[in-house]
Amino acid sequence: MRTRPPSGRGPAWPSRQAKGSHHVPDRAAWRSCCAIRTDRTPPERNRTLARTALAAPSFLARPPAPYLAHRLGTRLPARPPRSRETRNPVSQTPQSAARSKEPRLVLPPPRTPCPREAPALRWGVLAPGVIAERFVEALQSRTQQRVGAVGSRDAKRARAFADRFGIPSAYGSYAEVLDDRDVDIVYVASPHSKHFDLAMQAIQAGRHVLVEKAFTRNAREAEQLIAAARERGVFLMEAMWTRFLPHIDVVRQVLESGLLGEVQTVTADMGLPAEPDPAHRLFDLGLAGGALLDLGIYPVSFASMVLGRFTSVTAIGTKTSTGVDGQTSVIVGNEFGAHGVLNTTLFARTPTTASISGSRARLEIAGRFHRPTTVRLISPDDEVLDSFVSEQIDGGLCYEAAEAARCIAAGKLESGLMPLDETLDIMRVLDTIRRDLAVTYPGE
Numbered sequence: 001m002r003t004r005p006p007s008g009r010g011p012a013w014p015s016r017q018a019k020g021s022h023h024v025p026d027r028a029a030w031r032s033c034c035a036i037r038t039d040r041t042p043p044e045r046n047r048t049l050a051r052t053a054l055a056a057p058s059f060l061a062r063p064p065a066p067y068l069a070h071r072l073g074t075r076l077p078a079r080p081p082r083s084r085e086t087r088n089p090v091s092q093t094p095q096s097a098a099r100s101k102e103p104r105l106v107l108p109p110p111r112t113p114c115p116r117e118a119p120a121l122r123w124g125v126l127a128p129g130v131i132a133e134r135f136v137e138a139l140q141s142r143t144q145q146r147v148g149a150v151g152s153r154d155a156k157r158a159r160a161f162a163d164r165f166g167i168p169s170a171y172g173s174y175a176e177v178l179d180d181r182d183v184d185i186v187y188v189a190s191p192h193s194k195h196f197d198l199a200m201q202a203i204q205a206g207r208h209v210l211v212e213k214a215f216t217r218n219a220r221e222a223e224q225l226i227a228a229a230r231e232r233g234v235f236l237m238e239a240m241w242t243r244f245l246p247h248i249d250v251v252r253q254v255l256e257s258g259l260l261g262e263v264q265t266v267t268a269d270m271g272l273p274a275e276p277d278p279a280h281r282l283f284d285l286g287l288a289g290g291a292l293l294d295l296g297i298y299p300v301s302f303a304s305m306v307l308g309r310f311t312s313v314t315a316i317g318t319k320t321s322t323g324v325d326g327q328t329s330v331i332v333g334n335e336f337g338a339h340g341v342l343n344t345t346l347f348a349r350t351p352t353t354a355s356i357s358g359s360r361a362r363l364e365i366a367g368r369f370h371r372p373t374t375v376r377l378i379s380p381d382d383e384v385l386d387s388f389v390s391e392q393i394d395g396g397l398c399y400e401a402a403e404a405a406r407c408i409a410a411g412k413l414e415s416g417l418m419p420l421d422e423t424l425d426i427m428r429v430l431d432t433i434r435r436d437l438a439v440t441y442p443g444e
């Protein structure tokens, strides 16, 4: 592993260690360190609830929901049924006083470490297009990561990109980036059809790799990449940036705590209209375009995080005139009978929201759920019990880069937040969906 030590100290991050390895950053320090607003609404309630959440380690100590137990390997104690009134005690009779000792239904603060604190790596960028620009902007504005090289199929494009971001080395080929001894980790930002080739070359060159979503065109390619990275002993991760955002950590904690009761239904949609353009990668079957791999991956990945491995997948879809999937709706189920209802489309702007409904409460994630946004905890009576508000920032890609840097510095070959086996499961789900839609990419 060729990891450069941090080149400078980031802002201080006072934190306290909660149960086990839970990292619970101090809320005020987190705010000033990351310059991200995390206050709740309304402000008065905000302070009370934040204190309650921080002062209630029982929140984190509670057993996981049954549908998560198989993933966490936990035996579940029997939980007594709770009446409606015990959920929100209001009076102080002896009975209700006893009941009021039970944890209140509030959201915990995120445990997400500050991206600026992640050890600095030297990054090489392959295929400098739309997302590569946003990635480098995020790294430079919100982390201490260094972008040392960029490679394009065209030397002039590489030079223009390097000049714009002050990147020391610009190459007219991807191979030269992989040969650069000052590069620790490579970011693959090409169209989907090229992910496999570029990531495989990087792995064979002994570089750590972050691959844009969707990870590959299909599960067969994903399996080969994962096997190659494990054999070569390099870090590999799908750049599913949503997984690493603070509001998603709030969701994870709620799921782990069992706060929602038994999860029954997950919904998520990601529809963003795209101007039909046969020349654009989105509409190009040869580049593995279409709604599913570009946008549908977000609802599918979200449902996978919540429900675990799917035991059933059924899809319908509508193709564009170029043969890619333009709109796809999917119903998934897990072994505990919970369902996910998912949609993606290039034809319309959908709410882009997500929800998780359990027997005791539900979470609603405001659109666009895959970016920093608001999470609301809602009672079965539709009362908003608590909310977590993240500032809408463009720099959300900094969190995935920081996670990669932390893992590599710790000698890990994959991230526990986006494990490779789950990435492979998700690619298998996408394959199943495409079979239902009769969409095949050339050369598969």
Ligand SMILES: NC(=O)c1ccc[n+]([C@@H]2O[C@H](COP(=O)([O-])OP(=O)(O)OC[C@H]3O[C@@H](n4cnc5c(N)ncnc54)[C@H](OP(=O)(O)O)[C@@H]3O)[C@@H](O)[C@H]2O)c1
Pocket (backbone or CB within 6 Å): 126, 127, 128, 129, 130, 131, 132, 151, 152, 153, 154, 157, 158, 189, 190, 191, 192, 194, 212, 213, 214, 241, 281, 287, 293, 294
């Ligand atoms: N995380 C996010 O929020 C997000 C957002 C958008 C996209 N993405 C993902 O990022 C990846 C790239 O998307 P993008 O919108 O950035 O793509 P893009 O701008 O259309 O293309 C990226 C780069 O790929 C190379 N390229 C373009 N067309 C090619 C072709 N026909 N054959 C080979 N290489 C080609 C070019 O680099 P050269 O200079 O080397 O030719 C181009 O600059 C996709 O996986 C997409 O799903 C992620």
